[in-house]
Amino acid sequence: xxxITDRITLGTAATLIVPNDNMAQEVHLHNMTKxxxxxxxxxxxxxxxxxxxxxxxGEDLTMMLRPGDSLYAIxxxxxxxxxxxxITKGD
Numbered sequence: 001x002x003x004i005t006d007r008i009t010l011g012t013a014a015t016l017i018v019p020n021d022n023m024a025q026e027v028h029l030h031n032m033t034k035x036x037x038x039x040x041x042x043x044x045x046x047x048x049x050x051x052x053x054x055x056x057x058g059e060d061l062t063m064m065l066r067p068g069d070s071l072y073a074i075x076x077x078x079x080x081x082x083x084x085x086x087i088t089k090g091d
Contacts, residue, residue, distance in 0.1 A: 002088040007032065010040060010075035010082060014047050017082060018071035023090050025065045029073075030083035031055040040082050042073045049076050 008017050018027050031040045034057055042061065043052035052074075055061050065071060073082055 001090055002086075004084075004086045004088070006084045006086075008073075008082050008084060010073055010080050011078045012074055012076070014045050014072040014074055016045075016070060017042075017073045017084055018065060018086055020068050020070040021065075021088055022067050023088050024067055025069075026087040026089060027063050027065055027071065028083075028085040028087075029055060029061045029063075030085075031057050031059055032081040032083050033057045038075070038077060038080055040073055040075050040080055042071060045070075045072050047072045047074055049074070055082075 039054040041052040
């Protein structure tokens with residue numbers, strides 16, 4: 001098991017926040033802003049404000065990614081930070 005942490009500043013173009021791995025990954029995301037109406041959207045490489053789920057300011061999102069899956073994000077407005085905690089699930 002490997003634990004990786006990161007803080008990534010997002011813009012309006014899709015940014016890779018969790019690269020694919022050959023093992024499953026438990027991913028914890030946190031919208032680091034505390035201001036209202038400042039959202040982080042997560043999804044595939046085509047993520048947009050129109051097609052993705054969002055993380056509210058100060059909120060967390062946890063998900064499992066299968067081997068080979070990756071995760072992208074954007075922010076609205078540009079310049080928000082997302083906290084990322086990845087736990088690789090190895091044998």
